[in-house]
Amino acid sequence: MSNPDEKKIHTYQDWLTWDGTWELINGKAYNMTPAPTSLHKFIVGELHFALRTFLQNRRCYVFVAPFDVYFSESEEYEAPEHVIQPDLSVVCSKDQISKSGCHGAPTLIIEVLSPSTALKDFNEKFNLYQKYGVQEYWIVDPGNRTVHVYTMKEGSYQVSHLYTEQESIQSVIFNDLKVPINRLFSF
Numbered sequence: 265m266s267n268p269d270e271k272k273i274h275t276y277q278d279w280l281t282w283d284g285t286w287e288l289i290n291g292k293a294y295n296m297t298p299a300p301t302s303l304h305k306f307i308v309g310e311l312h313f314a315l316r317t318f319l320q321n322r323r324c325y326v327f328v329a330p331f332d333v334y335f336s337e338s339e340e341y342e343a344p345e346h347v348i349q350p351d352l353s354v355v356c357s358k359d360q361i362s363k364s365g366c367h368g369a370p371t372l373i374i375e376v377l378s379p380s381t382a383l384k385d386f387n388e389k390f391n392l393y394q395k396y397g398v399q400e401y402w403i404v405d406p407g408n409r410t411v412h413v414y415t416m417k418e419g420s421y422q423v424s425h426l427y428t429e430q431e432s433i434q435s436v437i438f439n440d441l442k443v444p445i446n447r448l449f450s451f
Contacts, residue, residue: 268293276343288347306451324356332365335396341367374402
């Protein structure tokens with residue numbers, strides 16, 4: 265076991281040898297070890313509870329990080345090009361779920377920003393999720409107390425809505441799912 269050189273390009277085979285928790289995006293290693301803040305954990309917990317209650321694990325399943333999501337150009341997952349750990353993943357195809365994580369795009373991914381991940385969540389992950397067809401992507405911004413919701417339309421993300429503290433997040437994919445934002449930031 266080792267730690268990657270964050271300046272080099274790596275493969276999935278390299279990723280398998282690393283100590284700790286790492287993401288692999290476009291060959292670049294991203295350390296996931298820095299512990300999230302209490303507020304970050306609270307927001308993830310509130311969203312997990314809302315999604316789990318709404319979905320009841322009947323047709324879709326909700327996973328909290330650490331949970332690996334694998335993206336592969338060839339749809340062969342023995343050596344995927346990308347391995348990520350979204351804060352929350354909603355997977356609506358049981359066939360995608362394996363012992364090691366999710367193969368292919370979850371239906372919905374939620375990332376909660378922190379100072380160390382904000383650029384990656386808005387850039388690398390945004391582009392990756394769009395490329396591989398994640399149908400809905402929420403970016404929760406605790407600093408600005410907002411939630412950005414992006415939905416897939418004709419192969420690219422469209423801004424569905426920028427929700428502020430007085431509103432409830434309305435999912436596009438799950439029409440009846442509404443989450444009051446003030447609940448997320450009440451900690």
